[in-house]
Amino acid sequence: MANVEKGFSVTLSIKECICDDYSVFALSLSLVSATTKPGDLWECSIFRQDKTKTSTVGVEKGTIEITNCFCVPHNESKEEGYVSASMGVPGRTPGTMFAPIPVEVISYAPEVVGTNATQKSKYSRQRIVEPSTDLHQISEATQNMEATLDALICKCGCATYVDDVLSGKVPADNYIGRELTRMVNQVPKMSAHEFEEMLNTNMKDLLMVIYLSQLTKVNVGLNEKLTMLVATQ
Amino acid sequence: MSSGRGKREAENGRCNINVVQLEGLALMKIIKHCHEEGAGNTEVAQGVLLGLVVDERLEITNCFPFPRHADDVDEEDYQLEMMRHLRKVNVDHLSVGWYQSTQLGNFITTQLLESQFSYQTSIEESVVLIYDPIKTARGFLSIKAYRLTPEAINIVQERDYTPEALKKGRLGFETLFQEIRLVIKNSHLVNTLLTELYEFMPGSEGKQFLDLGTMSTLDRQLRCLMENVDDLSQEANKFNNFQRQNAKQLQDKHKFMQKRAAENAQRQARGEPPLPEEDINKQFKPIAPLPRLDAMITSGQIYNYCKQVSQFCSQSLGKLYVAKALQQEKK
Numbered sequence: 330m331a332n333v334e335k336g337f338s339v340t341l342s343i344k345e346c347i348c349d350d351y352s353v354f355a356l357s358l359s360l361v362s363a364t365t366k367p368g369d370l371w372e373c374s375i376f377r378q379d380k381t382k383t384s385t386v387g388v389e390k391g392t393i394e395i396t397n398c399f400c401v402p403h404n405e406s407k408e409e410g411y412v413s414a415s416m417g418v419p420g421r422t423p424g425t426m427f428a429p430i431p432v433e434v435i436s437y438a439p440e441v442v443g444t445n446a447t448q449k450s451k452y453s454r455q456r457i458v459e460p461s462t463d464l465h466q467i468s469e470a471t472q473n474m475e476a477t478l479d480a481l482i483c484k485c486g487c488a489t490y491v492d493d494v495l496s497g498k499v500p501a502d503n504y505i506g507r508e509l510t511r512m513v514n515q516v517p518k519m520s521a522h523e524f525e526e527m528l529n530t531n532m533k534d535l536l537m538v539i540y541l542s543q544l545t546k547v548n549v550g551l552n553e554k555l556t557m558l559v560a561t562q
Numbered sequence: 563m564s565s566g567r568g569k570r571e572a573e574n575g576r577c578n579i580n581v582v583q584l585e586g587l588a589l590m591k592i593i594k595h596c597h598e599e600g601a602g603n604t605e606v607a608q609g610v611l612l613g614l615v616v617d618e619r620l621e622i623t624n625c626f627p628f629p630r631h632a633d634d635v636d637e638e639d640y641q642l643e644m645m646r647h648l649r650k651v652n653v654d655h656l657s658v659g660w661y662q663s664t665q666l667g668n669f670i671t672t673q674l675l676e677s678q679f680s681y682q683t684s685i686e687e688s689v690v691l692i693y694d695p696i697k698t699a700r701g702f703l704s705i706k707a708y709r710l711t712p713e714a715i716n717i718v719q720e721r722d723y724t725p726e727a728l729k730k731g732r733l734g735f736e737t738l739f740q741e742i743r744l745v746i747k748n749s750h751l752v753n754t755l756l757t758e759l760y761e762f763m764p765g766s767e768g769k770q771f772l773d774l775g776t777m778s779t780l781d782r783q784l785r786c787l788m789e790n791v792d793d794l795s796q797e798a799n800k801f802n803n804f805q806r807q808n809a810k811q812l813q814d815k816h817k818f819m820q821k822r823a824a825e826n827a828q829r830q831a832r833g834e835p836p837l838p839e840e841d842i843n844k845q846f847k848p849i850a851p852l853p854r855l856d857a858m859i860t861s862g863q864i865y866n867y868c869k870q871v872s873q874f875c876s877q878s879l880g881k882l883y884v885a886k887a888l889q890q891e892k893k
Contacts, residue, residue: 471884521889528886535875535882538780542868542875545791549861549868552794553734556801560725560851 579687579742580618582707586748586756588613588625589705595627596663596695606669610641611659612648615687621747622691623654625661661691666783667870670863672855675738678710679718689742696779702877708739723853735862779874787867790860797857804852815846 494506519527588611599607609627613620626644628637641657649655660681662669669692681688694704710718717723717731728734748756829835 468880524889528882528889532879532882534780535879538784539872539875542787542871545787546865546868549735549794549864552798553858553861556798556854556857557725557729557734559805560801560854 578618579615579620579689579709581620581743581745582689582691583619583621583745583747584691584705585621585623586746586752588622589746591625591627592661592691592693592705593695593698596693599627599663607663609661610644610657611661611689611691612645612654612656613658614654614656615658620658620687620689620742622658624648657685657688659685659688659690661693664692664694666696666779666786667694667866668786668863670739670859670866672859675710675714675718675859678708678739679715682710682715683719691744705744707742707744709742711737711740714738723855723858724851725854726851728854728858733858735858735865738858738862780871780878783867783871783874787864787871790864790867794857794860794864797860801852801857804849807849811846811849818846 592609595609596607607627609625611622612624612626613622615621626648629640645655645657660677662674674690678688678690681690689707689709692706692708697704711733713731713733714737717727717733720727
């Protein structure tokens with residue numbers, strides 16, 4: 330329809346989406362756009378006007394950032410109440426009209442962590458996941474990294490790719506070449522000696538801090554026992 | 563934060579909560595609220611947890627935040643209103659505790675003690691969830707559930723924090739709160755949504771905990787630790803003063819009694835009636851024993867900080883070793 334020529338792209342941040350009868354998860358919506366009157370035509374009520382963001386691919390006007398929604402009791406059927414990811418934004422027509430909108434999900438840091446932590450519940454039988462300790466998380470992440478590096482180097486034949494291009498066997502793809510150089514350049518250039526030194530000083534700092542914190546713990550415990558002993562003589 | 567309504571009949575004997583089960587939805591709501599509320603303030607973001615108790619599990623299915631700066635909103639009314647509305651939309655509306663945000667673990671305060679006490683006396687099974695947004699932003703989800711130990715409840719009830727009472731109640735800073743295991747559980751529906759979201763989510767953002775830079779967090783944590791240690795040393799000084807005063811008073815008492823006895827002996831020798839026995843206690847007023855609450859709280863706080871610092875250092879060391887291994891591979 331003519332009124333929806335200016336498409337809107339909707340960026341969802343993961344917060345809250347509550348469906349009629351049961352809460353689904355946290356997808357939250359807040360309407361941003363300065364052009365339309367946000368919120369009137371929505372089924373869930375929206376609050377919060379944020380600054381307009383720059384447009385994304387192929388879109389003229391602003392993006393809509395959705396941060397909050399809650400469900401309103403009404404008697405309609407489940408299907409209508411359900412807010413799905415690929416929802417539409419009503420245009421400026423007086424009646425409501427839903428057009429599909431490209432949706433992109435963004436979220437800020439703590440949420441990502443939270444969602445990642447809850448992701449694991451997919452795999453467990455009882456759908457339970459327990460937050461793991463820091464060290465455990467690091468080891469898991471290193472394993473993941475190892476696996477991805479493995480996949481990159483061995484399976485995709487990264488190492489051989491460069492040789493092939495040099496010897497002319499495979500046509501050079503600029504994009505891949507650029508990505509590869511970018512990846513290699515990200516490793517900071519340091520002599521082995523400098524690196525060792527930096528590593529060692531950091532390690533020493535951390536060990537010292539650990540030692541001090543253990544000392545403080547013991548000290549505090551001792552303090553309490555002693556005062557208790559002395560005070561109740 | 564007393565909840566006057568909903569006084570459940572307290573079960574006879576202790577209630578045993580072994581595990582707290584948190585829904586993904588509640589977790590995300592807490593994260594979102596603390597993120598939007600906090601951002602640099604020193605004030606904490608608080609809210610109420612809703613759910614049910616099943617056997618030994620406390621299931622938290624939903625939560626809602628408390629308004630922060632609205633002093634004209636009566637807290638209890640707000641809570642009641644909110645619950646009424648939630649009941650209409652078929653959400654669990656039974657309060658089972660509350661949550662609070664913290665900054666790098668500085669949550670052990672007298673207010674927390676009092677609040678949790680009032681919650682726990684009115685609702686037997688309530689817990690307090692402590693969520694650390696700063697640590698989570700660095701990549702490690704940090705949310706813990708605490709309850710007051712029964713010993714702590716007894717002591718707080720009496721409001722008697724003298725050393726004798728504490729010794730009798732066997733209360734130390736380590737036995738103030740007990741941490742309860744927390745698990746996150748999602749329904750099947752949520753899991754399907756999660757699989758969908760997984761496609762959407764930017765893959766590179768969740769990796770910031772692999773960052774090798776440790777100094778800024780460590781710096782802050784150590785600063786907080788130092789402040790608390792200073793507080794504790796002040797408390798120790800107060801205690802020492804009290805001891806000294808006590809000792810001096812005891813000495814004075816002894817001296818007085820000796821003088822009295824000597825005088826009495828003299829008088830008897832001369833055949834005069836002995837001086838009336840004055841009430842010594844009125845002359846030497848006993849000094850009130852020092853309440854140990856602040857010291858205990860500060861000790862508990864320091865202990866917590868130390869634990870966190872150790873954890874932080876251990877994972878940083880792990881990261882350094884990984885970097886070292888990679889470097890050696892390069893060679």
